[in-house]
Structure formats: C-alpha cells, structure tokens
Amino acid sequence: MQHYHYIFTGSGLSALMTVYELLLSGKFDDKSILLIDENTKKVNDRTWCFWDENNLFDEIVSKKWNQAVFANEKFNRVLELTPYQYKKINGLDFYELVFKKISEHKNIHFLNQKVVDFTELGNHCVVKTEQETFTCNKIFNSIYNPEVVTAQTKFPLIHQHFIGWFIKSKEAVFTPNCATFMDFSVEQKGNTRFMYVLPTSENEALLEYTLFSKDLLSKEEYESEIQKYIKNLGITEYEIIEKEQGNIPMTCYPFWKHNTKNVINIGSAGGWTKASTGYTFKNASKKSKALVQFLEKSISTSLDMTDFRKFHKKDKFWFYDLLLLDILSSKNELGSKIFSSMFKSGNSTVIFKFLDEETPIWEDLQVIWRCPKMMFVKALIKRLLKL
Structure with a gap:
C-alpha cells in the first residue's frame, strides 16, 4: 500500500x-x-470570473472589462470598476x-x-x-x-444555478468593454433571477440566465429565457458557439x-x-x-x-452572508430589491471591496445602510434565536 x-x-x-x-x-x-x-x-468545462485590482493569474486571463452594468426593471447603471477590473479565466x-x-x-x-x-x-x-x-x-x-x-435545517441552502450560451450575432449589439453584472429586468417569477452577460466583441457574448433559489428549473425554461433576452436586445440572427451550465451551492x-x-x-x-x-x-x-x-x-x-x-476562523462576513441567505431562503423574491438597493447609488468600489471581504466596519456600514433595513432586522432577530 x-x-x-x-x-x-x-x-x-x-x-x-x-x-x-x-x-x-x-x-x-x-x-x-x-x-x-x-x-x-x-x-474547458467552465469559466471563472472575478473582480481584481492586482495581477491574479493575469497570464491566463482571457478577457477584462473596465465597466459593468447593474440593471432592474426601473433603472440601468453603468459601474466604473476602477481600481478593479472584471476578469474571465477559462x-x-x-x-x-x-x-x-x-x-x-x-x-x-x-x-x-x-x-x-x-x-x-x-x-x-x-x-x-x-x-x-x-x-x-x-x-x-x-x-x-x-x-x-x-440533512439539517439550521443553515439554509440556496443554489446559484444557470445555463449560459456563448453566441455570435449578426447585429453588433454588445459593448466589448462593459459586462452586465446583474440584469434583474427579466421576469422574477417569485425568485431571484437575472441575466449575466460577458461580451467579447460587438457581436459575441456569453449570456447566462441565473437564479439564486432553492429549486432548479428544467433545461427548457433556462433556454427559453435566454432566447427572450436575445430577442429583446434586437438580435434577429445568431449562432450558438458553446453552452455551459452550473449549480453552485450557497450556504x-x-x-x-x-x-x-x-x-x-x-x-x-x-x-x-x-x-x-x-x-x-x-x-x-x-x-x-x-x-x-x-x-x-x-x-x-x-x-x-x-x-x-x-485552521478556520469565523468572521463578520460569514454572519452578513448568513442573514442574506436567511432572507432569500424564506422570501426568495426579495433578491432583486436587496441587490438593487446596494447598487443603485452606492460606491461600486466599496461594494466590490465589501463582497471581497476586505472592508473595515465603517465601509461595511456604507453598504449595509443602503439595504432594506427592516427585513434585515427581522432576519437578525430570528437568527439570534437559532444560534
């Protein structure tokens, strides 16, 4: 042996x-x-994306974006990512x-x-x-x-599940230097649903229909929503170059x-x-x-x-994440409202730094205060009774 x-x-x-x-x-x-x-x-079974201000694995980064869009049915905001760039690795x-x-x-x-x-x-x-x-x-x-x-119920489990199409379109509708981080303008259907778009040229992009929810969908539902989104972009002809799908546990x-x-x-x-x-x-x-x-x-x-x-050290960010998952687990339709409140007018650099778990408490508060306060207060009370 x-x-x-x-x-x-x-x-x-x-x-x-x-x-x-x-x-x-x-x-x-x-x-x-x-x-x-x-x-x-x-x-090439997957792609990874992340925001970075250094040179993390820059030798294999296939695409970088200096801007990103956050949108819902009421507003559309272009985020200047400096000092970050949004990066993609195959x-x-x-x-x-x-x-x-x-x-x-x-x-x-x-x-x-x-x-x-x-x-x-x-x-x-x-x-x-x-x-x-x-x-x-x-x-x-x-x-x-x-x-x-x-097997347990104390800590909720939500899935980030998606299907993505990398397409090449006849029409030049994409902005190569601007990714779509979250577009909640798609119909929510009682969930947290958004489109995620990574353009590589004016007529090429990866489009992913993504959910943060407990239950997965049929393949046909993901792909039907992608087709609707492509049509709404004004694309009449396109070919699918590649497909990908994934399911990431969020807990x-x-x-x-x-x-x-x-x-x-x-x-x-x-x-x-x-x-x-x-x-x-x-x-x-x-x-x-x-x-x-x-x-x-x-x-x-x-x-x-x-x-x-x-090895492990539990920190404040673990607890922040736990409160969000508690909310999305019981009221999954609130995801758009929560993320929109953060990104509508918040400092995007601070938000990304916060999501990277690198903010001191006074910057945490800049992000947290923008979120719907009452739902987090209720989640906090319920969570404290469980811990």
Missing part, C-alpha cells in the same frame, strides 16, 4: 489552487503529494497552467480514478479508489457531499466542523464559495494561500504539528 504525505481527494479549483501555492512556497518539495480525480481536467487554461507546474516536480502525482472512501485512523489516513488503496499523513478533501447540508453551513486533525475540507466541501454571491475563484485563491501559510507555520523538517481543526 503506497504512502503519501498529502492526498487530495478531488482536483477541482480549490485543490489545484492549493497545490499551486504549495509549489510556489518551495517549502514542500520533500512532501510526496497525490491528486486523485475521475476527471482528467483536459476539457477552466482549461487554468488546468493547463497548474498541471504544467506540477509536471516540473517529481514529488507530485495525478491519478485518474474515482475516490470511493477516505477515513482517518489515528495518526494516518486511508484513501480508497475503485481500484486501489493508499495511506497518507493528511487529506485535503474537495468532494462535496450535499447530504451534509440537506453558511459550518463545514469546518467536519475537519479533523488530519483531514481538511476545501472548496465547496469546505465552504470556500462566497455564500452570498456564489463567487469561487477569488475566494479559493485567498483560502489556498492562507492554508499553505498555515501549513508552513505548523511543519518543521522533523515534525509535522499541523492540526486542521485550528
């Missing part, structure tokens, strides 16, 4: 981010590392970047198999695939188990309570997705850097003192 220092069960965004940070650190070259995933990561470009880096290190291996079980046994762990069994010192698990969340469930001394849950399995927005890429980058710094402080050349139960 082969033994490794670290085994990653799953090799999605957060796992690859963490391995990438381990390599950049240079302090883990003596650690044998195994990534196990049934997906070979050789296709999944395959990220996979290729990380696996090229991995190929330069003999201590890291990838296994294309399905993990069926893992467990901690005293001071070591066991990982089983459909074909083999391995032992290791530490497990980094990114395999999301929805039953962990659905403040305390996944970290399932961490043990030698097993840590990362990615969606660890609550690394920003609960109030579903954004993942920037959060995964921050969390992976923090995790590697935590490991660096916990290890020495002769002794590994890492205890994953000590």
